Amino acid sequence: MIEVKNISKTFKLSKKQRTLDGTKNKFKIAVENITFKAKPGEIYGLLGPNGAGKTTVLRCIATLIKPDKGSIIVDGSSVLEDSREVRSKLCLLTNELKVDPNFTAEYLFGFFGRLYGMNDSEILKRKKILFEEFGIDEFADVKTSDMSSGMKQKLSIAISLVHDPKVIIFDEPTNGLDVITARAVTDYLKKLRGEGKTVIISTHIMTVAEKLCDRIGLIIEGGIAAEGTLNELLEKTGAADLDDAFFSIYKKTRENVS
Amino acid sequence: MRNSIITILKKELKRVFLDRKLAFAVFIMPGLTIAIIYSLMGGMIEKLDDDAHEHITVVQTINMPHDFRLAAEALYGTGMIIEENEPTEKDKAVQKVISGDSDVLLVFDENFIGDNREGLPGVTRYANSIKDFSIRGGYMADSVLESMRKNILSERLGGVDEATVFTINREDVAKTEEKAGKAISMLLPMLLTVFLFAGAMQVGMDTIAGEKERGTIATMLLTPVKRSHIAIGKMLSLAIVSLASCLSSLAGVLISLPFSNTMFGGGFNFSDLAYGVSDFLLLIVQMVAMALSFVSIICLISALAKNIKEAGGYIAPAYMVILVMSMSTMFMQPEGVWSYMLPIYGNILSIKNILMFKYTHTSGLISLASTILFASVLAWLMVRAFYSERIMKSS
Known part of the structure; x- marks a missing residue:
């Protein structure tokens, strides 16, 4: 279970960033008063355009950054008060996370397993399951610098899951993946849901959210503009599909802001 | 969780030792380059001398x-x-x-x-x-x-x-080993200092700034390992690499000695250098302290930099300062105890004293304490940098 309660996060903008954004404000509110819950055995999707604040929320949950206010509880542990305990319970998957190019899949899997405090037999057990699941056995002894981007992505996912986390956070799960790898990833996320894990994904692709998510939080301009199952969102907006529902809510939110 | 420091240390060392090109560049190249350059320079100086005599x-x-x-x-x-x-x-x-x-x-x-x-x-x-x-x-x-x-x-x-009118009889009261020690202490402390820094610099920038640039450090930051342990693991591995690289460079100097004796002042026999086990131990202790301080400088700069290029830009002036500091000990004599209170500078002076058989525990301990304190402060700042959202967000 993940409980996000009224979190806000503001970033200080550098001079260069202010010039790029065309603003004189030294601070940018990335997210404001975000509240939602993700339960075990469901995939919760944060859907929104680029720059809406999805990644900021996920990074706050993963303890990479601290919210300025609000609280986040992951499986009973507070992100602010017990970040290490939280990190032992979750994994964050993102295209920004890279694997060291100097080592093989075999070595890196063991290395991260040890960092999660696992012993050799536990690592071996998880390696058997995950390497088989993602077909890593075929390139287990290849240095990551010699791997294709698909292979690296698969290895990155396997490494993140080495400690069998209860909570899986996936930032843009299908971004940059070929059709086959993207399908393998989405299928695996469904499998994790079936195992009772709590899964949160962020995406800006409507079809991914439609097919994958049990509940969706529409995040627009740093706040949750609407939340519910796909049917609830369609019902609320009277739209035929998620695409139309999103734009209807997006338009209303923009009107309210201006 | 002490195990996590060892796990990170092992990984960092493995990265250096198993990468043949990197290992060659860090451990073989410096010694080899020094041996070749010194032999060539020693040979050239001797040739100049011979030419002068034949002219x-x-x-x-x-x-x-x-x-x-x-x-x-x-x-x-x-x-x-x-x-x-x-x-x-x-x-x-x-x-x-x-x-x-x-x-x-x-x-x-x-x-x-x-x-x-x-x-x-x-x-x-x-x-x-x-x-x-x-x-x-x-x-x-x-x-x-x-x-x-x-x-x-x-x-x-x-x-x-x-x-x-009158004759002058000049007697040298210096012992043979002291004369040899003075000759070798002219250049060797400077060389050791430069080798230690250069060894750590090559790998250090890649260990932290490189990992930030490649985005690989974020994967580590997501594990439950304390960030201080990640920082300490990286620092210790770098200190080992720095010392190993320095020993390689030193071996290069020793190999080239038969050809480069003139570069070290010449005119003395290296068999006169009667250093004991305690001298070597003291030398190693001073070198370890210096390596730790260099590593802390390099790690802190690398942690603050966004990428390797930026780290290189910041480390270059630090390298110059160290170089000037080490060269100054070739010509300047320590003025009282305060000289030993200066981090790194005090170490170089202590190394010089050991080589000249003039080492005293008071000055040696003062230099060790000041350098370790300096390294600790920088290491603490580096650990703080690992906890900083702003600094680590680029990863």
Whole structure:
């Protein structure tokens, strides 16, 4: 279970960033008063355009950054008060996370397993399951610098899951993946849901959210503009599909802001 | 969770030792380069020396007294050729010194040794200060003139003893090993300092700034390992790499010694260096402290930098400061205890003292304490940087 309660996060903008954004404000509110819950055995999707604040929320949950206010509880542990305990319970998957190019899949899997405090037999057990699941056995002894981007992505996912986390956070799960790898990833996320894990994904692709998510939080301009199952969102907006529902809510939110 | 430090340390060392190109660049290349460069330079200096000895000095003279020729033959024999010129040929003779066709021109006053002259006789020496053979020829001409002066004085005063007035007996009270120690301590502390820093610099930038740039450090930050443990693991591995690289460079110096003795001052036997086990232990302790302080500088800069390029830009001035600091110990003597309180500088002085058999525990401990305190402060700042959202967000 993940409980996000009224979190806000503001970033200080550098001079260069202010010039790029065309603003004189030294601070940018990335997210404001975000509240939602993700339960075990469901995939919760944060859907929104680029720059809406999805990644900021996920990074706050993963303890990479601290919210300025609000609280986040992951499986009973507070992100602010017990970040290490939280990190032992979750994994964050993102295209920004890279694997060291100097080592093989075999070595890196063991290395991260040890960092999660696992012993050799536990690592071996998880390696058997995950390497088989993602077909890593075929390139287990290849240095990551010699791997294709698909292979690296698969290895990155396997490494993140080495400690069998209860909570899986996936930032843009299908971004940059070929059709086959993207399908393998989405299928695996469904499998994790079936195992009772709590899964949160962020995406800006409507079809991914439609097919994958049990509940969706529409995040627009740093706040949750609407939340519910796909049917609830369609019902609320009277739209035929998620695409139309999103734009209807997006338009209303923009009107309210201006 | 102490295990996590060891896990990270092992991974970092594995990365360096298993990467053949990197291992070659860090451990073999410095020693090999130094051995080759030092051997070449030592050989070149020796060749210059040999050339100087083989060169026959040409001295042109005007109004030369016969006594000069006698003194020259007695001192240098066939190593000096004397050419006599007419006073009218002076300009031509000067041109020869300028062009290098001859090395020195001596113009004696007319009637140089004659009795019927007014005032003291003089001799003007023309030499070319941009030509090595001419400089050396000038000194040789001076020696001949000095010898000639003594001969004339002896004749005038009625004997060599009357002209000598008194003798000087110069005794060197320094022990043989101290002399050898002084010679080696001239350059070696500077070399050790530079090797330690250079060794850590190569790998250090990649270990932290490189991992930030590649985005691989974020994967580690997501594990439950304390960020301080990640930082310490990286620092310790770097200190080991730095020391190993330094030992490789040192081996390079030792290999090249038979050829580069002249670079270390020459004229002494390395078997005279009677260092004991305790000296080597003290040397290692000082080197470890210095390695830790260098590693802390490099790690802190790398942690603050966004990428390797930026880290390199910041580390270069730090390298220059260390270089100047180490070079200054070649020429400056420590002024009291405060010199040892300066981090790194105190270590270099202590290393010099060990090599010169002048080490005292008071100054040694002061230098160790100040450097370890300095390294600890920087390490603490580096750990803070690992906890900083702003600094680590680029990963």
